[in-house]
Amino acid sequence: MEGALIARDKVGVQDFVLLDSHTSEAAFLNNLRKRYQENLIYTYIGSLLVSVNPYQELDIYTVSQMKLYRGVNFFELPPHLYAIADNAYRVMCNEYNNHFILISGESGAGKTEASKKILQYYAVTCPTTEQLQTVRDRLLLSNPVLEAFGNAKTLRNDNSSRFGKYMDIQFDFKGAPVGGHILSYLIEKSRVVHQNHGERNFHIFYQLLEGGDKDLLCWLGLERNPQKYTYLIQGRCAKVFSINDKNDWKIVRKAFSIIDFTEKDIEHLFGIVASVLHLGNIQFEEDSNVCSDPLWCSSSLGYLYFQVLSPLNVDLAFYARDAVAKAIYGRTFTWLVNKINGSLANKVGFFFEQFCINYCNEKLQQLLIEMTLKAEQEEYELEGIEWEPIPYFNNKIICDLVEQKHKGIISILDEECLRPGEATDLSFLEKLEEKVGDHAHFVTRKLADQKTRKSIDWVDFRLLHYAGEVTYCAVGFLEKNNDLLYRNLKEVLCNSKNSIIRDCFLLSELDNRRRPETVATQFKNSLTSLIEILMSKEPSYIRCIKPNENKEPGKFDDFLIRHQVKYLGLMEHLRVRRAGFAYRRKYELFLQRYKSLCPATWPHWHGPAAEGVERLIKHIGYKPEEYKLGRTKIFIRFPKTLFATEDAFEYRKHLLSKVPAPLVWELPVALLEACWRGALARRAAKKRTWAVQTIRKFINGFINRKKPLCPENRDFVRLSQYHYLMKLRDHLPKNVLDKSWLQPPSILEEVRGSGGSGRGGSGPCLVATSVLFLVPQLQQKVVTSAVFSGKKEGYLESLSQPFLETRLSEFIVEMLIPTRCFQYVTPVIKYDRNGFKARERLLVLTQSSAYVVEMAKIKQKIEYSTLKGISTSNLSDGIVVIHVPEDNKQKVGNWDGGSSEVMWLMLPIPSYKLLECHNS
Numbered sequence: 001m002e003g004a005l006i007a008r009d010k011v012g013v014q015d016f017v018l019l020d021s022h023t024s025e026a027a028f029l030n031n032l033r034k035r036y037q038e039n040l041i042y043t044y045i046g047s048l049l050v051s052v053n054p055y056q057e058l059d060i061y062t063v064s065q066m067k068l069y070r071g072v073n074f075f076e077l078p079p080h081l082y083a084i085a086d087n088a089y090r091v092m093c094n095e096y097n098n099h100f101i102l103i104s105g106e107s108g109a110g111k112t113e114a115s116k117k118i119l120q121y122y123a124v125t126c127p128t129t130e131q132l133q134t135v136r137d138r139l140l141l142s143n144p145v146l147e148a149f150g151n152a153k154t155l156r157n158d159n160s161s162r163f164g165k166y167m168d169i170q171f172d173f174k175g176a177p178v179g180g181h182i183l184s185y186l187i188e189k190s191r192v193v194h195q196n197h198g199e200r201n202f203h204i205f206y207q208l209l210e211g212g213d214k215d216l217l218c219w220l221g222l223e224r225n226p227q228k229y230t231y232l233i234q235g236r237c238a239k240v241f242s243i244n245d246k247n248d249w250k251i252v253r254k255a256f257s258i259i260d261f262t263e264k265d266i267e268h269l270f271g272i273v274a275s276v277l278h279l280g281n282i283q284f285e286e287d288s289n290v291c292s293d294p295l296w297c298s299s300s301l302g303y304l305y306f307q308v309l310s311p312l313n314v315d316l317a318f319y320a321r322d323a324v325a326k327a328i329y330g331r332t333f334t335w336l337v338n339k340i341n342g343s344l345a346n347k348v349g350f351f352f353e354q355f356c357i358n359y360c361n362e363k364l365q366q367l368l369i370e371m372t373l374k375a376e377q378e379e380y381e382l383e384g385i386e387w388e389p390i391p392y393f394n395n396k397i398i399c400d401l402v403e404q405k406h407k408g409i410i411s412i413l414d415e416e417c418l419r420p421g422e423a424t425d426l427s428f429l430e431k432l433e434e435k436v437g438d439h440a441h442f443v444t445r446k447l448a449d450q451k452t453r454k455s456i457d458w459v460d461f462r463l464l465h466y467a468g469e470v471t472y473c474a475v476g477f478l479e480k481n482n483d484l485l486y487r488n489l490k491e492v493l494c495n496s497k498n499s500i501i502r503d504c505f506l507l508s509e510l511d512n513r514r515r516p517e518t519v520a521t522q523f524k525n526s527l528t529s530l531i532e533i534l535m536s537k538e539p540s541y542i543r544c545i546k547p548n549e550n551k552e553p554g555k556f557d558d559f560l561i562r563h564q565v566k567y568l569g570l571m572e573h574l575r576v577r578r579a580g581f582a583y584r585r586k587y588e589l590f591l592q593r594y595k596s597l598c599p600a601t602w603p604h605w606h607g608p609a610a611e612g613v614e615r616l617i618k619h620i621g622y623k624p625e626e627y628k629l630g631r632t633k634i635f636i637r638f639p640k641t642l643f644a645t646e647d648a649f650e651y652r653k654h655l656l657s658k659v660p661a662p663l664v665w666e667l668p669v670a671l672l673e674a675c676w677r678g679a680l681a682r683r684a685a686k687k688r689t690w691a692v693q694t695i696r697k698f699i700n701g702f703i704n705r706k707k708p709l710c711p712e713n714r715d716f717v718r719l720s721q722y723h724y725l726m727k728l729r730d731h732l733p734k735n736v737l738d739k740s741w742l743q744p745p746s747i748l749e750e751v752r753g754s755g756g757s758g759r760g761g762s763g764p765c766l767v768a769t770s771v772l773f774l775v776p777q778l779q780q781k782v783v784t785s786a787v788f789s790g791k792k793e794g795y796l797e798s799l800s801q802p803f804l805e806t807r808l809s810e811f812i813v814e815m816l817i818p819t820r821c822f823q824y825v826t827p828v829i830k831y832d833r834n835g836f837k838a839r840e841r842l843l844v845l846t847q848s849s850a851y852v853v854e855m856a857k858i859k860q861k862i863e864y865s866t867l868k869g870i871s872t873s874n875l876s877d878g879i880v881v882i883h884v885p886e887d888n889k890q891k892v893g894n895w896d897g898g899s900s901e902v903m904w905l906m907l908p909i910p911s912y913k914l915l916e917c918h919n920s
């Protein structure tokens with residue numbers, strides 16, 4: 001992947017790697033804030049994308065934006081999800097390797113939205129056929145179904161994914177998406193039976209009740225009112241304004257049919273959703289242990305009965321009921337994902353859940369650091385640049401603390417769950433103290449020093465994660481780690497008439513006497529296989545940040561964001577990324593962008609790009625400690641060096657857009673250098689006013705000086721005049737454009753007649769003003785057409801084709817050529833007959849002669865009267881051959897063409913345009 005991008009946005013830096021003030025957290029946050037306040041939600045750290053949730057619809061996800069990013073080099077456009085997606089896609093197509101994009105961030109930070117947008121990007125920009133469209137539609141439509149069953153409203157996010165998601169998209173050798181599958185991790189089954197205050201159960205329950213038609217509800221024995229169901233009223237969260245369950249139901253219903261679910265599947269699926277609701281309403285009484293409403297459960301779950309006489313007490317009976325509900329929902333979710341592709345499922349608890357999530361983050365952080373370091377190291381090696389070891393915090397020590405066999409926290413927890421005898425959360429805590437008590441990243445109240453002791457409860461243990469300390473309450477760890485489902489209930493489910501339920505509780509499971517794996521172990525194993533999948537692919541990273549807790553657009557909560565910057569390991573990543581060189585770029589790309597800053601490389605460099613870059617940076621004055629030249633890339637150590645180069649480039653671009661090209665070149669070399677140096681100095685001293693004062697001093701001195709103008713100063717005055725006139729031309733006073741002003745000239749009528757630029761309904765005055773400038777060029781066009789029409793490739797006859805602006809200029813050459821009646825000036829490459837060497841020259845056309853000029857010297861003069869002829873190729877290149885008479889050796893200065901009869905010139909533009917511009 002190409003390294004950092006270039007330029008600054010207008011707001012802050014668009015790559016943190018280019019932050020001036022090294023890697024301070026304050027500078028990081030400032031930059032993030034500045035950009036966020038301008039709705040610039042994306043910023044890079046090298047190739048990692050940081051995204052801050054805008055909580056509002058931004059106009060940056062349109063199809064035209066997608067097309068803009070398609071196939072464009074990473075650094076050429078502002079940071080965007082599409083750039084990450086496109087880059088991964090391009091590298092995959094070019095290098096035939098696998099890629100993953102890891103999107104992380106806390107709940108509500110925008111991960112799901114980001115993944116959907118990336119999917120849409122591929123759907124729109126990848127090549128496809130009719131057959132492939134089905135795959136594409138299925139990939140897109142699996143989302144609403146998964147969200148219905150796997151997402152819920154939480155306090156933090158109205159559409160929170162309550163499961164981990166890994167989505168694979170497979171592309172064929174032509175880059176067309178041909179398939180995909182989704183792996184799901186850790187569906188939060190506990191939500192089925194319990195929701196915290198202000199939260200809801202999974203969306204599908206409400207969608208079914210709100211959107212399902214009367215007959216369906218009647219068949220399922222359901223009432224429309226969610227308040228009737230115990231499992232839906234735990235969070236006391238009646239109405240959520242951002243959610244429209246009725247509409248969402250329609251979308252899900254439609255998606256089912258497209259992603260190939262049969263009517264029977266759908267019937268069974270809703271049967272299960274209904275049964276879970278009915279299960280929740282089952283009550284138990286002491287001594288009776290009888291299901292309050294066995295009939296409904298039996299019908300929707302396919303005649304399974306819960307009138308099981310059980311030795312359980314009331315509490316345990318409720319526990320068993322909930323266990324069944326969770327198991328049914330969890331497995332059905334797995335079945336659902338399975339139906340779309342492959343699957344994995346687990347369960348989490350409350351504090352235990354936090355422990356699992358943090359363990360997962362710890363593993364992913366380790367992967368990120370290892371892969372970034374590895375990539376940096378490999379790149380340096382590849383480029384032949386010496387590797388300087390980078391000090392960084394390796395969080396492997398924490399991963400080991402959690403996952404090590406026999407000695408890690410998960411092993412100790414499993415041991416406690418499985419061992420005979422009375423095991424409790426407290427005995428687990430004691431085991432932890434005994435076995436990992438001396439670990440530097442583990443502490444309990446007993447182990448803590450006087451000061452910290454107060455902040456840790458007796459039932460807590462604290463881990464020092466890479467992102468900071470987290471205190472976990474051990475209560476419930478044992479229970480949540482045990483995924484118990486009573487055997488007799490399993491047997492009942494195995495015999496269900498609902499085929500989905502039967503599939504989910506296979507009979508073979510009953511024969512398997514081995515104790516099922518604990519939740520933590522299942523999680524550890526699925527995490528290990530996820531890491532294995534990721535390790536085999538090239539990484540791209542997107543880190544999502546939640547800017548405030550209120551889902552409010554534009555609000556940047558410093559405290560909350562600082563925490564996430566830490567927790568996402570962004571500073572660590574920046575440090576690793578910035579440790580060596582802030583910026584690196586392929587020679588070709590660097591030269592292409594900055595070649596205009598050096599006469600030797602502008603407008604074309606004909607040698608190897610690496611040499612061109614060397615010439616270029618020598619010319620603009622890079623110091624040795626500022627850069628290194630690798631095999632294929634230039635490495636720049638400090639952002640300020642790059643910015644100064646960018647400043648000079650912008651300034652030159654500005655000049656190029658305002659004044660004729662040759663003038664820009666000759667006149668401002670000194671100015672450009674001054675500008676570059678000035679920018680460097682300004683950055684170092686951070687004294688912006690200095691430059692302003694210096695320029696003012698220069699102008700005052702210049703105005704006050706009495707002595708005659710030297711050529712340099714004269715050029716400066718003329719440049720100012722030129723700017724003034726150009727500005728005036730583009731901003732003519734309004735009264736000049738008044739309707740009463742000027743009748744359209746006859747040429748306008750002609751143009752109208754020929755369907756040229758006078759077409760359309762714009763008022764006569766506007767047309768007149770634009771056409772007035774074109775009159776001479778239109779005449780020339782007519783003549784040029786006679787010469788080139790149908791004879792030269794790429795020649796366009798249309799009169800509405802814009803003309804090349806004449807490069808008529810007297811500034812540089814007037815000192816050299818006394819006639820001063822210039823028609824046209826343009827840079828050319830002149831090819832010597834001796835060895836066909838390319839030389840950069842200016843071609844100046846006057847009324848009577850053509851001049852070939854090298855910088856400030858006339859190298860050759862050819863009078864038109866002596867010309868033998870001019871030839872051009874019939875291709876769309878700029879080759880022109882001028883036939884010079886043998887005896888025309890009127891030497892002016894050094895005649896560098898030898899005694900040839902012909903002179904080969906390569907123009908930067910097709911030769912017919914030259915003719916259009918000067919022919920007279």
Ligand SMILES: Nc1ncnc2c1ncn2[C@@H]1O[C@H](COP(=O)(O)OP(=O)(O)OP(=O)(O)O)[C@@H](O)[C@H]1O
Nearest residue numbers: 055056057107108109110111112113157159160161
């Ligand atoms: N790029 C975006 N443009 C506009 N709104 C966004 C964007 N990203 C996120 N949001 C808003 O933020 C909400 C939360 O985002 P999202 O569901 O993607 O978060 P998440 O990180 O996936 O959370 P969870 O981990 O809880 O699933 C979205 O429903 C949407 O309203």
